[in-house]
Amino acid sequence: MKSGFIYILSNDLFMPNLYKIGKTTRDPNFRVKELSSVSGIPVDFHMEFSEWVSDVDLAELQVHLELEEHRASNKEFFKVSLKAARSVVRGVCDRINSKKSIDKKLTSSDAELFRMIEIVKNSRQTYGAYTVDKIKGLIEKSIVESVVVNACYFLAMHYFYEGDFKEALIYFNRVKYKEHFLERGSTGGGDFFYDKGRCYFYLGRLNQASYCFKKSQLELEKEISIAEINVAQGRLAEAIAIYERLKKSKRYSYLECLFDARVGLLKNLGKILSSFHINQHVEVSGVK
Numbered sequence: 001m002k003s004g005f006i007y008i009l010s011n012d013l014f015m016p017n018l019y020k021i022g023k024t025t026r027d028p029n030f031r032v033k034e035l036s037s038v039s040g041i042p043v044d045f046h047m048e049f050s051e052w053v054s055d056v057d058l059a060e061l062q063v064h065l066e067l068e069e070h071r072a073s074n075k076e077f078f079k080v081s082l083k084a085a086r087s088v089v090r091g092v093c094d095r096i097n098s099k100k101s102i103d104k105k106l107t108s109s110d111a112e113l114f115r116m117i118e119i120v121k122n123s124r125q126t127y128g129a130y131t132v133d134k135i136k137g138l139i140e141k142s143i144v145e146s147v148v149v150n151a152c153y154f155l156a157m158h159y160f161y162e163g164d165f166k167e168a169l170i171y172f173n174r175v176k177y178k179e180h181f182l183e184r185g186s187t188g189g190g191d192f193f194y195d196k197g198r199c200y201f202y203l204g205r206l207n208q209a210s211y212c213f214k215k216s217q218l219e220l221e222k223e224i225s226i227a228e229i230n231v232a233q234g235r236l237a238e239a240i241a242i243y244e245r246l247k248k249s250k251r252y253s254y255l256e257c258l259f260d261a262r263v264g265l266l267k268n269l270g271k272i273l274s275s276f277h278i279n280q281h282v283e284v285s286g287v288k
Contacts, residue, residue, distance in 0.1 A: 004056030006063055006089050007031060008049040008082070013041060019048065019085055021067070022076045023060040049086045053093040058111050062092045065146055109141035113151055132158060149178045157195060165199045172196045191218045197225060206232055220252060227262075236270045 004025035009032060011020075024031040028050040036044040053059040064071070066088050070080040078085065116135055135151055142148050156171035175192065197212030206229050213229070216222040223242055230239035240263055246252050247259040 002056055003052065003054050005031075005050045005052055006056065006059050006093060007047065008085050008089060009035070009045040010048050010082075011041060011043055011045050013043045015079075017081055018072060018077060018079050019082065020045070020076050021060075021063060021078055021085060021089070023056045025056060048082055049089065051089050051093040052097075054097050057115070059092050059096050061111050061114050061147075062096075063089055065144055066092065068146055109138050110144040110147050113138040113142050114147050117147075117151055117154055145178065149175050153192065156199075160195065160199055165203050168199050169196075169203075172199060191216050191221075194218045194221055194225070201225065201229065201232075220246075220255075231266065236266050240266050 002025050004023055005028045006021070006023055007028045009020040009022075010018075020035075022031075028047060032045050032047050064075070067078045067080060067085065070078045072079050113135065116131070116138070132155065135155060139148055139151050139155075142151070152171045152174040156168045156175065159165070159168035159171065172192075172195070193212045194216035197209045197216065200206070200209035200212060210226060210229050213222045213225045216225075223246055227239040227242040230236070230242070243259045243263045243266070247256050247263070252259070
């Protein structure tokens with residue numbers, strides 16, 4: 001357990017009420033100078049507020065969790081009033097310093113789980129079964145919902161890439177209805193509904209896959225995946241229509257050759273199926 005400071009920084013180049021809230025075990029003013037010199041931002045940061053705390057890692061975790069709904073794209077930047085940010089920082093530090101926080105065993109599990117996920121996400125090294133088992137054990141001990149949800153998403157993606165789609169779905173379903181807790185671009189996944197949809201797709205559960213893809217925010221991936229479902233279900237004309245629409249879109253003009261190739265492939269597939277007189281099982285209308 002390390003003591004240190006939770007700080008709130010502003011910068012004149014930022015939009016109003018956008019603050020960097022982080023931690024340091026050194027003099028916070030030194031941290032301001034350090035960030036101003038290495039961040040690449042031409043205007044220096046300003047110290048708006050800092051508070052000493054006996055457990056700086058735990059304090060930063062709890063402050064970020066309490067401000068989760070105000071988080072900007074970068075994990076340490078928050079769109080919130082200075083008064084509200086200062087109130088949260090002071091409240092968290094006071095609770096930890098006076099030992100009126102959540103039970104220490106539980107908060108330490110949350111903090112450890114949070115740190116493990118961050119380390120694994122930012123590491124280029126591989127991790128083994130021990131790390132996965134450790135994360136699974138910490139999930140059962142943790143009580144901060146946003147930490148648990150992000151850890152479950154991490155495990156879902158881990159099993160997805162391992163090819164264990166049934167196990168992946170167990171953890172995808174633990175995230176269900178709590179997607180708002182997921183950090184942007186978290187845990188190596190692209191989009192919760194897209195990732196879950198791929199899992200259903202590989203299990204052959206196409207209706208569930210289609211439902212998930214339609215809720216995805218990844219527009220191109222969503223369209224291609226729905227086209228793949230149409231192909232798997234024998235609706236070649238619908239798949240061709242999707243690729244034709246994408247081919248005409250200026251937004252995806254750089255992929256025109258790919259879409260054109262897929263249209264050609266599907267049209268040829270339709271002709272082959274028709275020639276074998278099995279088109280009664282395959283919708284090839286409109287395939288010329």
